[in-house]
Amino acid sequence: MKNKIIASMLAAGLCLSLAACGQKTVNQTVSPESQQSAAESRQPVTSEPQQPSAPESKDKRTITDLGGNEVEIPAVPEIQRVVVISPPVMSFAVQTIPDTEMITGINSRAFTTSNVEIVNKVFPNWQSVDTSFIDASFAVNTESLLSLDPDIIFYYGNVQKQGLGNIDIPSVDFFSKGLNGPEAVSVAWDNQLREIFGLDTSGSLQEEWDRTNGKISQLLQNQNQEKTALCIFSNAAGSITVSGTDSFDAYAQSFFDMAGIQNAAADIEGTAEVSMEQIYQWNPDMIIVFHDAPAQKILDNSIEGQDWSLLKAWKDKAVYDVPRTTYSWITPCADSPVLPLWLVSKAYPDLISDSELKTEISEYYQRNYDITLTDDDINSILGYRKASGS
Template identity: 45%
Template sequence: MKNRLKRVLIISMCLLMVSLLAGCGETKKDETGEASKSERTITDLAGKTVTLPAVAEIKNVVIIAPPLLSTYVSNGLSTDNIVGVSAIALTEMNKVLLDYFVPNNKEINTTFVSSAYESNAEELLKLDPDIILVYGDTQKKGLETIQVPVVDFFIKNQVNEDWSVQIDQLMREIFGLEDDNSLQQEWDIANKKVDTILAEVGSIKKQKGLMIMSNTGDKITVRGAGTYGDDWLVKSGLVNAAAELSGENIEVTMEQLLAWNPDIVYVFRGLPAAQYLSGSIAGQDWSQIQAFKDGKIYNTPVGIMNWGTPCADSPLMIQWLVSKNFPEKLSDNEYQTILKEFYERRYEIKLSDEMIQSILIPGSGK
């Protein structure tokens, strides 16, 4: 009898130990609300500590900041997990390549967020998100009290290389990816090419460049000093014609543009370059501007994202700008080889002539 009781006690203790060990492996919060061991904390780019689920538990992803979609898909993450995005994230992706990068693009909800990037929290929560990716306080408006991790990718320093690399690194941390094949490696390749060319033209008087933020026909806005557009111009060997202004979206007049008289103009959003060059924009006469006279008004290319904003294609943008600024140093044919090799290396896409045309001359594709 005593031996039997002893055996029962031993078995009971073993079962208790198994139960305790199983409890240690739970992935959900317990009844007291304490975080499970599978949860982890990260520091987002705004400097806030955010508690995230285990990587395997992130099933439903919402992306509000458009460039972040390019970084997400560039890392081979499945778009089946994306339940909501800003519509701009899709409209600013290359139309010829959209189905390749985001095959389920027509099924992803875009109605919960406005064109000003403000979310309807009630509609967003219906998507049952496990994580929400944003850029800055505007995109977090209305999401302050929801019980879903919100990761902010905002940085104060508007430097294209810095931000495109940092969002790549943070995206890898969030989704548990290795550090190999990071975007910084591509920037290193691009910088070497650009630095060599700029060193060769160092003694030449710098041309004046202008980055149009948007042109609706009624209103022209430009990208002044300290902006991503300014960084593109300066890093590609130009002087920003709008450097006397500060800010990302500054309205200007034709009189001001004539006074600046830029040698090269890059169009980020709004009316396409062809309308500038054909003189078909009512109320705007570009014919006296040097860039018009030389035919140097260009749309920013559109690949995995519109290249006017930092994105997963950004190492290509800086080289493309240099090819336009100094075509005698980097020809169109040489640049297209760079583009093809990048897309095959990064995305395993062999670009056809049609695809290349659709990237470098937006609107030329389907």
């Protein structure tokens, strides 16, 4: 499916600056009159006298979300309509939610750094989900949001919470000040969703991380060198931002550490703009690209005002776009446990071959989504930006 969403860039909370990708979405705007009419049409028709409203469910639960807030949420069977404000949370929601039809509203940014070929498989109704209730600055149209009649809302941090206003709908925060590393963040998100939807811990994301960590430990026993890498967080309008040490917006450091790679920008905290001269000094063995100008433009050396040809990574053609599925793997997403294996395959190809990596991805999707990926699917994951021209 070739449809894409056009979205502007923003670096608020975890919702990282995203590259604009054209994509058609189907949005619905519901007027108060239509909402009232729809609500009335859902009332049961009976010849018996109308009984008083039933008391609120005694099965409501109080949870402590990752932001430390105590939130009263509905009983599991009563959660039927979900709104997702935070783009990366979509990746986890579609894996844990009983039925993706329950997602009635979502931030369109959830699709701007995803791979629509894979989204089609795990979130088949994504095009019909309303995205019109929220704008690029995370400001929510309250009337549009209420028309979606959500039972619960997922957001990330105070900025997104403020955008919700004072609506009386259970809202769960996915931001925790104490969590920075991608493993800790992704596991916490997975666990929070499992608690909300009443799922047990079998098949949890922690099990996948344990599997990856064990595999990586075995692979790196045969490592006899340490390469350096640089993560280009964004590259637009002549401004290059790189990822340094872990923070709410930079996770490359942890991923590099897992894969036995040294982060060339380790002296930078979080993300920061740097000059080409600084990159020349680092001269990394490998460059990975999150979004904006794709790796191919660097390899073509076609970005105005930037000469990448002086770098070792350019000479070795070791410049790669980060793989994408339901989100970019370089940020916490449901498929992040596979990224360290991909990094090893690029930095140390003698330790894990491309065919072995493809097998790892295929088995991961079989275990976690009960989906059999085709060769074309896997190729789209590993080369989506090049194939799509995004």
